[in-house]
């Protein structure tokens with residue numbers, strides 16, 4: 492069958508080996524080790540010459556099935572499932588970076604990603620160069636011979652900034668630098684990262700994919716599109732003349748991910764495989780509600796502004812539509828008059844949950860400045876465009892009317 496739809500394909504990826512009992516869902520292979528009939532077979536597996544599983548920190552049948560499904564859906568060269576979005580980010584960047592190299596990125600990043608770049612990588616001699624990724628000149632002037640990646644989030648949170656990925660990819664190609672994107676906020680069902688020049692896609696599968704916030708997880712999706720040149724020193728020893736595009740995934744799978752020990756657990760892989768099956772259904776519903784809500788929130792007294800890139804008058808509407816289509820995610824932000832009105836509003840809510848996380852089945856809300864960015868100085872927060880007046884809402888599977896009436900009743904008296 493050709494041109495099979497995402498929804499259908501996601502349900503029907505075959506197992507690598509048939510299950511002994513013909514189980515319809517991939518069983519959870521909870522076992523840490525797999526045994527071998529002979530010492531010879533064991534040697535083949537340990538030396539990477541056969542695909543047999545031997546130890547679940549490195550590969551596991553249930554986790555591999557999840558990876559295979561994501562590979563079938565994205566057409567990627569290689570997919571690696573880790574035990575959180577942060578471990579997907581840290582494994583990726585520790586694979587491409589080495590002491591003395593630098594990563595060109597934006598200050599608009601998920602809180603722990605920012606800290607990983609600013610503190611953890613800095614201590615290892617890797618410099619993060621924070622600049623405005625919507626400004627091609629700024630990106631070009633920050634790239635030099637030691638740059639090992641351009642790294643960004645495709646819709647930043649909570650600023651909702653969208654950079655032009657094709658433009659960044661072209662700059663990277665000129666300089667021999669890969670484009671690495673965290674696409675957590677727009678799933679690969681609607682956003683085809685490779686078409687926009689993304690070489691490596693990172694997803695916190697804790698969010699949309701897990702399906703109702705069942706488990707933590709992260710994915711590294713390598714499209715095999717980047718022919719790693721010698722200027723990326725971390726991968727120099729992993730290149731071969733015939734397969735320069737495989738250097739990243741080879742080092743990741745043979746060295747970095749084994750040494751960091753953050754592989755996904757079989758239980759999480761089982762739940763996230765189920766989550767994939769309903770991903771597009773849930774996403775379409777949640778994102779449609781989000782767009783509807785974004786339009787209607789503007790009419791509520793007390794809401795100063797609404798930020799969602801699917802609104803026609805949003806400054807990033809055009810680029811967002813080109814890259815992500817008409818439903819750019821199920822998260823929006825809105826501003827109230829002050830920090831005090833935000834706290835009072837949050838405390839008045841009856842239905843929407845005060846919790847961190849994105850894309851649970853339940854709608855979740857928080858005040859970014861006092862939570863995710865709460866321990867930063869106000870000066871640093873302002874440089875990251877985190878405002879005290881902003882509320883972030885992750886839209887769940889409730890109806891628009893129910894969400895709207897909760898928001899309405901919680902609005903502080905003016």
Ligand SMILES: *Cc1c(COP(=O)(O)O)cnc(C)c1O
Nearest residue numbers: 575576577601673675695697708
């Ligand atoms: C949540 C999130 C992460 C981190 O993912 P975890 O699974 O919590 O480790 C990274 N990037 C973005 C954009 C996120 O929303």
